Amino acid sequence: YLQVGHQIWFSSFLFLFCFLLSADESVILFKDRKYYIWLLVDWKTSKIVAWHFSRYRDYSNGIKLLKQIKKHSQLITTDGLPVYKQAIEELFSSGVHQRVKLGHNNAVESRYSLLKDFIWTKRGFKKFSNIPKYINGWVYIHNLFKDLRGDKNAIIQFLLSIITIS
Numbered sequence: 001y002l003q004v005g006h007q008i009w010f011s012s013f014l015f016l017f018c019f020l021l022s023a024d025e026s027v028i029l030f031k032d033r034k035y036y037i038w039l040l041v042d043w044k045t046s047k048i049v050a051w052h053f054s055r056y057r058d059y060s061n062g063i064k065l066l067k068q069i070k071k072h073s074q075l076i077t078t079d080g081l082p083v084y085k086q087a088i089e090e091l092f093s094s095g096v097h098q099r100v101k102l103g104h105n106n107a108v109e110s111r112y113s114l115l116k117d118f119i120w121t122k123r124g125f126k127k128f129s130n131i132p133k134y135i136n137g138w139v140y141i142h143n144l145f146k147d148l149r150g151d152k153n154a155i156i157q158f159l160l161s162i163i164t165i166s
Contacts, residue, residue: 021049021076022107023065023084025057028116030125037115037135038065040076041108047143048111053132062087079105114142 020043025036036057040050050068054061062083066076077098078084088097103109118138125131141155148154 019071019073020044021069021073022105022109023062023076023078024105024108024112025061025081026109026112026115027057028119030128030131035131036061037112038062039108039111040065040069041111043107045146046107047146048139051135051139053135057081057083059083059086063091066091077105077107111142 022041022043023039025038027034027036029035033055036054038052038054038061039048041047042049049070050065052061052065052068054064062081066087072092073096075098076084076088076092076096077100078088079102080099085097085099115135115138118134119125122134125134144155144158148158
């Protein structure tokens with residue numbers, strides 16, 4: 001019992017006082033070719049702190065995602081893709097990476113259904129060169145939604161305040 005209590009206290013301590021991230025990648029199709037969207041999500045805020053779009057699911061793209069982190073994370077959870085462990089250990093240290101079971105990295109995995117709904121609503125991407133722009137816009141709106149606690153009126157007001165007609 002003491003060990004379990006200690007574990008719960010330690011987990012709560014980590015969550016409250018440390019910068020914790022989850023990383024994952026998901027496939028999207030463009031003209032019958034696979035591409036990958038990589039996300040890093042902050043556990044506390046559920047905001048996307050970094051993203052990357054690539055053709056391949058490899059070490060070099062894992063590094064590109066992780067190099068976008070502005071602040072050193074104390075823990076990064078990932079699924080079993082080996083490139084994460086290698087990239088995290090190279091950029092940070094061996095104690096930062098924690099592998100979780102497939103389907104248990106919900107802080108980041110749950111974002112993909114929202115992104116794929118956005119893509120589906122648009123009826124897919126029309127031009128390859130626009131994909132990063134759409135992802136960036138989606139990330140911006142996603143994080144704004146988190147900042148404004150889902151208040152749709154506040155989101156609309158904010159967006160209207162920054163849009164200029166020229």
